[in-house]
Amino acid sequence: MPRSSCAVLAAALLLTLGIFSPALAAEKVRSAIDAGNRAFLEAYAKGDSAKVASLYATDAMVMPPGAPQAKGRAGIQKFWQGAMDAGIGNVTLKTIEVGSSGALAYEQGEFGLDVKGKDGKTAHVAGKYIVVWKRTAKGQWQLYRDIWNETPQ
Amino acid sequence: MPRSSCAVLAAALLLTLGIFSPALAAEKVRSAIDAGNRAFLEAYAKGDSAKVASLYATDAMVMPPGAPQAKGRAGIQKFWQGAMDAGIGNVTLKTIEVGSSGALAYEQGEFGLDVKGKDGKTAHVAGKYIVVWKRTAKGQWQLYRDIWNETPQ
Numbered sequence: 048m049p050r051s052s053c054a055v056l057a058a059a060l061l062l063t064l065g066i067f068s069p070a071l072a073a074e075k076v077r078s079a080i081d082a083g084n085r086a087f088l089e090a091y092a093k094g095d096s097a098k099v100a101s102l103y104a105t106d107a108m109v110m111p112p113g114a115p116q117a118k119g120r121a122g123i124q125k126f127w128q129g130a131m132d133a134g135i136g137n138v139t140l141k142t143i144e145v146g147s148s149g150a151l152a153y154e155q156g157e158f159g160l161d162v163k164g165k166d167g168k169t170a171h172v173a174g175k176y177i178v179v180w181k182r183t184a185k186g187q188w189q190l191y192r193d194i195w196n197e198t199p200q
Numbered sequence: 201m202p203r204s205s206c207a208v209l210a211a212a213l214l215l216t217l218g219i220f221s222p223a224l225a226a227e228k229v230r231s232a233i234d235a236g237n238r239a240f241l242e243a244y245a246k247g248d249s250a251k252v253a254s255l256y257a258t259d260a261m262v263m264p265p266g267a268p269q270a271k272g273r274a275g276i277q278k279f280w281q282g283a284m285d286a287g288i289g290n291v292t293l294k295t296i297e298v299g300s301s302g303a304l305a306y307e308q309g310e311f312g313l314d315v316k317g318k319d320g321k322t323a324h325v326a327g328k329y330i331v332v333w334k335r336t337a338k339g340q341w342q343l344y345r346d347i348w349n350e351t352p353q
Contacts, residue, residue, distance in 0.1 A: 053206040060210060108308070110328050112265060112349035146332075149301035153332045155261070155345055175263050177330050177347045179299075179306045192308055194330045196265035196349040 076147040079188040080154050080180060084140050087190075091138050094131050100124035103190045104181055110194040134163035140176075150182035158195060174198045229300040232341040233307055233333060237293050240343075244291050247284050253277035256343045257334055263347040287316035293329075303335035311348060327351045 083102055090098035100120040103109075109117040109126050117126035139159040146153055159173045176195035180188050236255055243251035253273040256262075262270040262279050270279035292312040299306055312326045329348035333341050 053209060056206060057209060057213060060213060110308075110330070110349070113352060115351055116328060146304060148304035151299060151301035151304055151306070153304070153306060153345065155263075175269060175347070177263070177332065177345055179330065179332075181299075192306065192330055194328070194347055194349065196263070196347065198268055199266060 073145070073147060076152050076180075076188065077142075077145045079182075080142065080145055080152065080178075083180070083188055083190065084142065088138060088140060091127065091131070092136075096124045096128035096131060099127045103193070104183070107189065107191050107193070110192065112196045134165075135160050136163065137161040147180075152180040152182075152188065154178045154180060157198075171200070172197055173200055226298070226300060229305050229333075229341065230295075230298045232335075233295065233298055233305065233331075236333070236341055236343065237295065241291060241293060244280065244284070245289075249277045249281035249284060252280045256346070257336075260342065260344050260346070263345065265349045287318075288313050289316065290314040300333075305333040305335075305341065307331045307333060310351075324353070325350055326353055 087099060087102055090096075090102070100123045103120060103123050105120060107119070107123060109123050111117070111126065114126075117123050137160060141157045142154055143157060144155045154177070156176050156178070157173065158176055159171065162170045162172060164170065174195050174197040176193070178190050178194075179192035181191040182188050240252060240255055243249075243255070253276045256273060256276050258273060260272070260276060262276050264270070264279065267279075270276050290313060294310045295307055296310060297308045307330070309329050309331070310326065311329055312324065315323045315325060317323065327348050327350040329346070331343050331347075332345035334344040335341050
């Protein structure tokens with residue numbers, strides 16, 4: 048094998064590993080996470096808890112404040128359906144930072160939501176979150192670990 | 201360059217990237233995180249908030265429930281000193297899962313702590329956390345994002 052073929056092999060290997068252009072790779076991950084969050088908010092606003100759950104990995108966990116973690120898509124769907132039923136709406140997500148390496152990424156963000164009480168009054172809650180995202184073998188980014196807490200306003 | 205040299209180059213490249221033995225790499229990351237957590241608990245128990253803060257990356261953030269995030273080592277030291285001063289002790293950490301890719305890792309875990317009130321009574325608090333860890337250029341793993349919330353017992 049001539050020297051040039053060897054260089055081509057090395058370059059192909061680096062490209063395959065997705066580290067040849069870290070900036071491009073980071074941009075792709077960010078786009079995928081942005082799209083995932085848009086899909087989340089759209090499905091949540093429609094009250095489609097099954098669609099929300101489908102954005103998570105099959106072995107994902109939601110780790111909510113004041114409650115045990117919800118595991119797997121069935122558990123996660125039940126959790127978000129419960130949130131919808133509890134009158135939680137107007138959910139907003141703002142991504143502050145994304146970092147990734149290979150098939151693993153973290154997202155740091157801020158959220159807001161309104162809780163509509165039985166008395167008709169609405170309370171606003173805001174806070175911060177970390178989501179660990181994983182890329183599937185098919186190249187799809189899915190929420191894997193999702194944890195948040197409240198920040199007093 | 202002969203074909204065998206090319207294979208050696210490719211193997212060396214893979215080894216350098218640390219993906220030749222994912223199991224070995226995962227074990228090393230887990231060991232580093234375990235050591236980091238032991239150092240955290242030891243420093244916390246001694247009331248050494250500067251040592252606790254030194255385990256975080258210089259651009260790290262602590263994202264506590266019910267409070268704004270604390271940024272950088274000075275902010276993080278102040279946060280943990282505040283926790284110590286507030287009578288929070290007997291801190292325990294239990295790592296449930298670690299995943300990593302290259303210089304990025306997440307840790308999912310459960311914590312416990314006791315809050316000693318001014319009336320002398322002690323309340324136990326338990327919860328769950330995610331820590332995003334980063335490996336420095338020198339190979340040291342440091343806490344980068346640290347978020348948790350309470351789980352009612």
